[in-house]
Amino acid sequence: MHAQERIRPPAVAGMFYTGDPKALSAEVAGMLAGADRAGDLPRMPKALIVPHAGHIYSGPIAASAYALLAGAAQTIRRVVMFGPAHRVAVNGLALPEAEAFATPLGVVPLDLAAMRAAEVLPQVTISAAAHATEHSLEVQLPFLQAVLGDFKLVPFVVGHTGGHQIAEVIDLLWGGPETLIVISSDLSHYLPYAVARQKDGATTSSILHLQPLTEFEQACGALPINGLIEVAQRRGLKPTLLDLRNSGDTAGDRARVVGYAAFAFEEAGHA
Incomplete structure (x- = not known):
């Protein structure tokens, strides 16, 4: 090669x-x-959950975590x-x-x-x-x-x-502190604006209470989110919601929206 x-x-x-x-x-x-x-x-933060749509749609929400x-x-x-x-x-x-x-x-x-x-x-x-063509990491x-700037990546596509x-x-x-965990996931897909806000609010509450998600309709990255939740429970991580919006708030119409949220997880005792 x-x-x-x-x-x-x-x-x-x-x-x-x-x-x-x-x-x-x-x-x-x-x-x-x-x-x-x-x-x-x-x-x-030790870990982040960030959305992965086009930057015009979800970039500002992801930026709230990366900042x-x-x-x-x-x-x-x-x-x-x-x-x-x-x-x-x-x-x-x-x-x-x-x-x-x-x-x-x-x-x-x-x-x-x-x-x-x-x-x-x-x-x-x-x-x-x-x-080859996966966007959720890229x-x-x-x-x-x-x-x-200078860092190394370990990228997993989850199936x-x-x-x-x-x-x-x-x-x-x-x-240790040299390693950051990043979970890439959007929330609900193609629901009317008000319905999406309700569903994404419930999903966000589950994540903040470290309760595993039960369906992919809540988040396309439900499995990696659940993996992080399991580790967070065991290691005592504290989640914080940084931003919660959808494509109707950023760059799309409100008839069919995609939900986006950003979370940070802190590790107790590591300043």
């Missing part, structure tokens, strides 16, 4: 977010600057990310064959040692196809590149599995 083939190129640049590097950098910087910092946490990482570039060196499969059927959790992911802002190296360690688990597989990278199996992977790669 040649060096170029080991880099997974951007699949949704120019569709889900701006493909021009300068415009993308300015767009992300603007969303981070506009994020509501009134909810700043006393501790650096909390300002000043963490010297601390967070690894991001372990879980996003639901949208394009390719996956059994378990799929790692890529690549050694790096590229966006218009540059190349993010993968943590190959961590990936090899995770491969020992029976639910973890390798699938280039699962990652749309997060420009934000992480903006706030962290048919269970929350406990995902919790096992999270536990394995938990690490």
Whole structure:
């Protein structure tokens, strides 16, 4: 495999977010600057839940979480990310064959040692196809590149599995303050505005009370969210809701909306 083939190129640049590097950098910087910092946490978050629609729709909501990482570039060196499969059927959790992911802002190296360690688990597989066109992970990278700069990524596309199996992977790669866990998920899909607000409010309440989600209609990333909830229960993480909106609030009409929320999870005792 040649060096170029080991880099997974951007699949949704120019569709889900701006493909021009300068415009993308300015767009992300603007969303981070506009994020509501009134909810700043006393501790650096150990885990985030962030939405993954096009930046015009969910970018400001995701930015409310990533803005909390300002000043963490010297601390967070690894991001372990879980996003639901949208394009390719996956059994378990799929790692890529690549050694790096590229966006218009540059190349993010993968943590190959961590990936090899995770491969020992029976639910973890390798699938280039699962990652080739998947957007749920890619749309997060420009934000992480903006706030962290130099970091390594461990990207999982989540398919048919269970929350406990995902919790096992999270536990394995938990690490210390150098490791951030990111769960990529939208909430309800294509409901009328008022119905979506009600349903997303209930889903948000479940997450804040560390109660597992019971249906994919609540969140496309329900499984990785449930994996994080299991770990949060055991490790005493405290969740905080940072932003809750939908596409009718940002850039779409209100007849059929998609829900977006951002959460931060703090680890007790780590300032």
